[in-house]
Amino acid sequence: MLKDFLLLTFKGIRYRPLRSWLTVIGIIIGIMLVVIILALSSGVKGVINKQLQMFGSDLLIILPGEESNILIGMVGGQKFNYTDITDLERIPGVKVAAPFDIGTLNAEFKGEKKPVFVHSSRWDVLRPIFEESMGVAIADGVWPKDENSNEIMLGYLAANELFKNKIQAGDEVVIQSKRLRVAGVFETMGNRDDDNSFYMSWDLFHLTSGIKPGAMTAIIRMEPGYNIDLIARQIRFELQKQNEVEEFTILTPVKTTAIVGNIIGVVELVLVIIALVSLLVGAVGIMNTMYTSVLERTKQIGIMKAVGASRDAIMSLFLIESGIIGLVGGFLGIVLGLLVGYCIGLVAAGYGAPGLFSFASIDYFELLVILIITFITGVLSGLLPARAASHLEPAEALRYE
Numbered sequence: 001m002l003k004d005f006l007l008l009t010f011k012g013i014r015y016r017p018l019r020s021w022l023t024v025i026g027i028i029i030g031i032m033l034v035v036i037i038l039a040l041s042s043g044v045k046g047v048i049n050k051q052l053q054m055f056g057s058d059l060l061i062i063l064p065g066e067e068s069n070i071l072i073g074m075v076g077g078q079k080f081n082y083t084d085i086t087d088l089e090r091i092p093g094v095k096v097a098a099p100f101d102i103g104t105l106n107a108e109f110k111g112e113k114k115p116v117f118v119h120s121s122r123w124d125v126l127r128p129i130f131e132e133s134m135g136v137a138i139a140d141g142v143w144p145k146d147e148n149s150n151e152i153m154l155g156y157l158a159a160n161e162l163f164k165n166k167i168q169a170g171d172e173v174v175i176q177s178k179r180l181r182v183a184g185v186f187e188t189m190g191n192r193d194d195d196n197s198f199y200m201s202w203d204l205f206h207l208t209s210g211i212k213p214g215a216m217t218a219i220i221r222m223e224p225g226y227n228i229d230l231i232a233r234q235i236r237f238e239l240q241k242q243n244e245v246e247e248f249t250i251l252t253p254v255k256t257t258a259i260v261g262n263i264i265g266v267v268e269l270v271l272v273i274i275a276l277v278s279l280l281v282g283a284v285g286i287m288n289t290m291y292t293s294v295l296e297r298t299k300q301i302g303i304m305k306a307v308g309a310s311r312d313a314i315m316s317l318f319l320i321e322s323g324i325i326g327l328v329g330g331f332l333g334i335v336l337g338l339l340v341g342y343c344i345g346l347v348a349a350g351y352g353a354p355g356l357f358s359f360a361s362i363d364y365f366e367l368l369v370i371l372i373i374t375f376i377t378g379v380l381s382g383l384l385p386a387r388a389a390s391h392l393e394p395a396e397a398l399r400y401e
Contacts, residue, residue: 023289026282027329027374028336033275034370035337037268039362040344059133060220060232061251062239079214082202084242088218091234093226098125099215101205107198108174109163116158116175118198120205123147129221134189141169141184147201151183157195159185175200178208214244228252279374282329283381290322290385311391318386319379326378330371338362 062085064078085099100121107116123144130136140159144151152173159167159182167173171182175198188195206213222231232250239248338359345357 023282023285023325024329024332026278026285027326027377028282028333030275030278030280030282031330031333031370031374032337032340033271033278035334035367036341036344037271037275038366039338039341039357041268058222058224058228059129059253060222060228060235062218062220062235063249063251064216064245064247065249066247078245079212079216080218080239080248081242081244082213082215084239084244085215085218088220088235088238091231091238093223093231094220094235095223096125096128096219096221098122098129098219098221099202100217100219101202101211101214102216103205103209103211105176105198105209109167109171110165112163112165114162116162116198117193117196118175118200118205118209120200120202122202125221126199129219130186133221136189137187138184139187141182144183144201147203149181149183149201150179150204151181151201152204153199154182154185155195155197155199156186156188157192158198162196176208176210180204180208279377282326283377286322286325286378286381287385289325290318290382291388315386319382322382322386323375323379326374326376326381327371329378330374333374334367334370 062080064080079101080099082099085097088094088097098121100119102120103118104115105118107114123146127143139156144153152175154167167182167185169182169184172179173182174180180200186195186199200208202213205211220231220235222228229252232252236250239245341357348356
């Protein structure tokens with residue numbers, strides 16, 4: 001009996017392939033989004049945690065703006081006074097207080113001109129932060145000799161990919177019409193933005209750019225053995241005395257991880273809602289397809305009833321058909337979701353974020369549950385059309401044109 005039902009079901013689907021596949025696509029989109037979320041969520045968290053660990057557990061970051069709206073504070077142009085940041089070194093447990101200013105300047109190398117992102121700080125504080133806390137090494141050259149030398153440092157990608165010709169230690173680059181010598185090139189930091197940046201001393205940056213001095217961000221390096229949360233509270237108390245930036249955020253490694261986790265959680269929630277809406281649309285599509293199928297096969301249903309088919313048999317036939325449509329959509333959605341996740345992982349690896357996708361991190365039991373859900377969704381979507389088909393009177397069905 002089941003074999004006969006399956007043969008009739010596949011025959012019915014094959015009879016109207018375009019409508020069936022359009023219905024299946026609705027299921028595919030929803031399931032594909034869900035699978036992409038499942039496939040990448042653990043990888044995204046792992047990559048971000050790896051970046052945070054690389055940044056250093058003994059570092060604090062100070063940013064203008066409220067914690068809930070850091071980006072607006074940064075793009076709003078608010079800056080701390082230089083001395084308000086350097087004075088934080090008086091706090092017990094603060095080893096280095098490094099003010100950072102950032103800007104986009106015009107650079108020229110061998111006749112090729114491009115805008116470049118430039119970070120500036122004092123070399124004497126930047127070096128220990130990079131080498132000891134972040135584990136960043138120099139691939140070519142050395143650190144600049146002193147604050148007053150006309151020398152710069154380059155990120156790995158800025159030196160090797162930004163211009164047509166690779167830049168090496170000892171080369172000269174023109175920035176804002178000022179000729180500067182490249183003292184060294186950093187090894188890759190695992191972050192494309194940092195790897196694409198130029199690095200200048202504090203005074204040289206403001207002299208070259210004409211930008212008003214001020215700390216857009218700051219990095220605090222702690223002495224070992226001190227409580228990071230206590231130091232963060234002391235820093236907040238001191239900075240509340242200054243008048244340049246009213247609202248600011250102090251990020252500890254734990255707080256940064258929590259913020260990133262919240263952001264990922266919101267993104268996951270939004271994508272899940274989109275996926276559920278898409279699945280609902282697919283379910284409505286299945287119902288519409290099955291109602292149309294009932295109308296197209298009314299005479300066939302009348303013949304089946306005339307030769308003795310029961311209501312349960314007719315209903316089972318249509319429920320199996322709608323369930324298979326849902327199951328096929330779920331299976332193809334899983335396959336495409338894994339394929340898209342794999343491609344995203346490859347692209348992310350090319351941009352310095354390996355490990356975003358891994359088949360080993362996928363919970364295959366969840367994929368099985370998804371298949372079951374899509375089958376059940378298909379069956380439930382076909383329930384009303386199947387019931388309508390099973391209640392057709394044989395005489396009326398045979399007279400239907």
